[in-house]
Amino acid sequence: MQAKTLLVPAEPYAFELKPAECALLIIDMQRDFLEPGGFGEMLGNDVSQLRRTIEPNRRLLAAWRAAGLLAMHTREGHRPDLSDLPPSKKIRGRSATTIGDVGPMGRILVRGEPGHDIIPELYPAPGEPVIDKPGKGAFHATDLHSILQHRGITQLVVTGVTTEVCVNTTVREANDRGYDCLVPEDCVGSYFPEFQEMGLKMIKAQGGIFGWVTGSPSVIAAIGDA
Ligand code: TIU
Numbered sequence: 225m226q227a228k229t230l231l232v233p234a235e236p237y238a239f240e241l242k243p244a245e246c247a248l249l250i251i252d253m254q255r256d257f258l259e260p261g262g263f264g265e266m267l268g269n270d271v272s273q274l275r276r277t278i279e280p281n282r283r284l285l286a287a288w289r290a291a292g293l294l295a296m297h298t299r300e301g302h303r304p305d306l307s308d309l310p311p312s313k314k315i316r317g318r319s320a321t322t323i324g325d326v327g328p329m330g331r332i333l334v335r336g337e338p339g340h341d342i343i344p345e346l347y348p349a350p351g352e353p354v355i356d357k358p359g360k361g362a363f364h365a366t367d368l369h370s371i372l373q374h375r376g377i378t379q380l381v382v383t384g385v386t387t388e389v390c391v392n393t394t395v396r397e398a399n400d401r402g403y404d405c406l407v408p409e410d411c412v413g414s415y416f417p418e419f420q421e422m423g424l425k426m427i428k429a430q431g432g433i434f435g436w437v438t439g440s441p442s443v444i445a446a447i448g449d450a
Contacts, residue, residue, distance in 0.1 A: 230446040232406065234438035235428045239406045241446055247294040247377045250281060251362060251384030251391050253346045254299055256339035258385065261328045263339060267319065269415040274385045277413040278345050280440045281383055284411055285346060287444040294375060297348045298355045298362045300390060301333045301340045308358045308365070361393040369401060379404045381443060382435075383411035388423035395427055395434050405435035408443055 232239040256263040258274050265271050288295050302309045306324045314322055323332050329339030335356055348354050357366045372380075380403050382395055391412050395405045407427055414420040428437040 232436075232438055232446045233442050234406060234436040236432045236436070239404070239436045239438065241381075241406070241443075242379060243291065243293055243447065245377055246379040246381060247296055247372060247375070248285065248288045248381045248383070249362065249394070250285065250295070250297050250346060251382065251394055252298055252300045252386075253278070253281065253343050253384050254301075254339070255329055255341055255343055256327070256333060258343055259329070259339075263327050263329070263332045264415070266321070266328060267317075271415075273415050273417065273420075274413040277383070277385065277411050278343065280408070280410040282345050284381075284383065284408065284440045284444060287447055288381075289349065291447040293447065294352075294377065295349075296353045296355065296368075296371075297342055297346075298357050298366075298368075298384070298390075298394075299335070299340060299342060300357055300360070301335045301337075302358055304331070304334055304336065306334075359393075360390045361397040362390070363394065363397040363401065372403070378402070379406070381406045381408065383408055383440075385413050386419075387412040387414040388416075388419040389414075392423050392426065392434075399434045406443070407435060407437050408440040409437055411440050 227242050227244050230241040232241050325332055330337030353371055355362055355366050355368050362368050380398055382405050398405050409424050424437050427434045
């Protein structure tokens with residue numbers, strides 16, 4: 225029997241979503257990036273630009289779970305001994321407080337610390353894989369590709385933060401590994417409005433060079449028919 229395909233209106237053209245082969249991948253919705261008083265805000269960033277993605281992600285995740293589809297989560301961070309932290313990443317930015325130092329919500333971007341964990345609104349449910357990644361891309365130095373292959377996943381709906389950094393890097397890595405990526409624009413956020421706009425344009429330009437862009441209501445409407 226032919227696997228079911230759902231047509232999601234998108235740019236540059238409709239995305240053919242195959243529910244049995246499609247995973248929702250929520251990137252780095254961590255307290256340190258999103259919560260007032262966290263590392264992101266400490267660096268001078270406007271966290272409200274990211275916080276507007278929480279409610280759309282919550283609705284999409286709820287619909288995704290209700291449709292019985294695979295949801296996955298990532299967290300950017302490092303081992304407590306920092307052995308997986310490149311020295312270049314440790315010193316980049318010349319900030320007085322950097323990764324591994326004690327910040328407002330525990331040691332910054334260190335696994336097991338409060339600020340490293342996912343915000344309560346989008347907390348992973350039992351059985352939903354969580355990928356701990358040391359880099360910006362979710363495929364670099366992780367078992368994400370293996371987990372997706374074992375489950376027969378060929379498509380990803382990618383959401384989270386930030387649009388031009390970890391979301392774009394992950395979409396590009398996925399594209400080179402043969403996955404089709406759909407990005408709901410209301411579910412991704414950047415501290416910088418101009419990067420939000422360009423980050424999305426870069427994905428869908430040239431006939432969808434890295435993937436497709438849509439809005440989460442279109443995805444929710446489609447999987448409601450799954
Ligand atoms: N998750 C992610 O995007 N990590 C970053 O460091 N993003 C910034 O925009 N800095």
